Structures are given as C-alpha cells and as structure tokens.
Amino acid sequence: MSARPYRRETWLPYGRQWIDERDIEAVTAVLRGDYLTTGPLVPEFESKFARAVGAAYAVAFSNGTAALHGACQAAGIGPGDEAVTTPMTFAASANAVLYLGGKPVFADIDPRTYNLDPTAVEPLLNERTKAIVTVDFTGQPSRLSALKAMAEARGIPLIEDAAHALGASYRGRPVGSAADMTMFSLHPVKHVTAGEGGVIATNDERYYRKLTDFRNHGIVRDRARLEAKDAPAWYYEMQSLGFNYRLTDFQAALADSQLDKLDRFVARRRAIARRYDEAFGGLDEVVTPYQDGEGESSWHLYVLQLNLEQLRAGRDEVFERLHRENVGANLHYIPVYLHPYYRDLGYARGLCPNAEWLYERILTLPLFPAMTDEDVDDVIRAVRSVIRACVPETSAR
C-alpha cells in the first residue's frame, strides 16, 4: 500500500453541536413569549434532566464552570481548604476550587483509564480536605464507589465533573446519582447543548437549596426560610453571597429539546468509537481507549495514545499531519498544573508522572453524532496513512 496521504476536502472538527428544526422552533417560541429568563422553562428542564440522570434534583446554571463553582461552594470550600482532583481535565474543574480561595491538590491518574486513581487520592486526604472532585474523562465514569467510600469516611462530598459523561452509566445506573453532586456542561461540543449552560444533579436537599441560592445572589424568597417571618408578600432577603449564574428560558428550551435526542446522540457516539476501536485495535503504533468495565462510557472524546517507541515522529508531528489531511485532531488535556498560572502558584513538573507521561502521547480524534460514515472513514484512512508515514524506515510496511 502506498503511503500517499488521502486528503478529505473539508475540515472536520473534533466536535460540534447538532441542531434540528425542533430545537429552533423551541427557542423561537420562547423568544415570542413573555419570559426570556427565569420563566417556566428552567424548572421544566430541571425536572426532565433530573429524571434523565436518575437524581432527585437538578439545578441549571449559566455554564458548567458556574455549576462547579456552586458545587464547591456548597461543599464548604473556603480559604485554606483543599480539594483533591485530577490534572487530566479542563482547567475549570480545579479553577472552581481557586475561586473560593481553596487549594486544588492534584492526584495522579490511572495510566490505563486516564481517570483519577483512588489509591493516589487516599494519601492526599487530610483535615483540610473539603471535597474530592473527580472527572469522568472522555465519558468513562470514574471509580465512583471507591472515591465515594473515601469521601464518606471523612464526611466530605464527592463532586463528579461529568461534563464528558452525560448519558454514561455506572454499575447499570445513569451517571448523575452516584456522587453527592454531579456536574454536566451544556457547551456545544458536549452531548446536549444550550449554547452555554451547566447543571448540578444531586439527591441531597441541603445541597439543592445552597445551589439554587448561589446562582441567584444568595436571595431567599421562600417564606419558611425568611428571618422576618411576618414580612409582607413582596419581601425577600439575601442570606448568603451568591452570583448571577442563571440560565435563560430560551437556553432551557434548547437544552430541553436537545435532551429528547440524548439516547440517539450517545448511541451514535458509541457506534463511532466502536469503529475506531476496530480500525486501530490491531495497530502496534497506537493504544485504543481502555474501558474498565465499571461503567459504560458516553464517549465525549476518543483519545488515541501513540506508542512513541514504535514511531519516529512525536505527537506534534502526527497532529500536524492529521491537520494537513483536514482531520481536526485536538488535545485533551495539558495537565492543569502545567499551565503558567498554576506554575506561578507553585505547582511544578513531576507532580503527577502518569498524567505528564500521557500528555506527551495523546491526541483526540473527531467524534460527534452528526459525523457521517464517510467522515468516520476519512478519519480512519487519515490516521492509518499518517501512522504509516511515521514508522521508522526499517519497519515500514
């Protein structure tokens, strides 16, 4: 076979939304109505979302990062407190701890699943630890029961960043009820979108109340909770310091309409991941994503690991070559503490060797439900051809 690269004609991004006419109608109906924000559609969406993920409550936020901020505040994280989290994530998971004056403590990942290794978490827990913040990287659920048991033993909550894992399941149940608070993102590359948006699912009424206060300035209107019990009907009071982190009604309408398609979206993502597994599983030059079997991934990302020992090119060259083929490979993630902002805070290289090792050898392939079979073929063909071009001369096949 020739090593001549096949080049698709148009750019294929690594992820993108899928909006249909029903979504558009749902949004325009709200735009013609009375409420743009804080109307009836946010609570409607929240109830539907809570049912979809098997939780008692869902609280919608203006974005996933705001939702994480709320969860960390509800966990009681404050100045000087710590939260143990993973470096293999989008910076927001750790930033939420910083917003509150807390300190993210990074535990290393399991080199097979790329998720937090519970045995690396345990020794980092101490009297200052206020939460464990785990991330379901790529959509594969974390080792939730081990982490939950550890958190419970210390009387602290497990916060699950499931921005990648809407529609995934853990031990036969949907992701959304195993942790104390589970965060989902409604960003356009995620499973369902509101443009921007986020949700916390919880079964705990106390967290639910803290979260709803937090996204609306800490304002309380519920008569039973007012300090002035005989206050007039218009009265409300601010009982804590919150933010304006509300989701608008037209965004809730979009997210609600998208949620109807979640099962279909996840099924398509799984089918594409299966095709990649089949196509690349037999290649010595790459390692396909390992699944630990505790959960079933909803496949936000397909992360291919390069077996650098079998290649004469590094990750960056493989990446460049894929881009030249119009295949929008991406990289998830630079370990959070290697960003300059974190290094200035005192975090240094060497902290989590598994995460740093992995970072050198991964790239993310395009994966989104609107991909056609031909798009998938193009990615497979491009990866094979680039890998062929990158094997040392002596082993060229």
Ligand SMILES: *Cc1c(COP(=O)(O)O)cnc(C)c1O
């Ligand atoms: C997308 C994402 C977030 C943040 O969500 P936004 O809605 O973009 O604020 C947090 N954590 C992870 C792992 C994500 O992928």
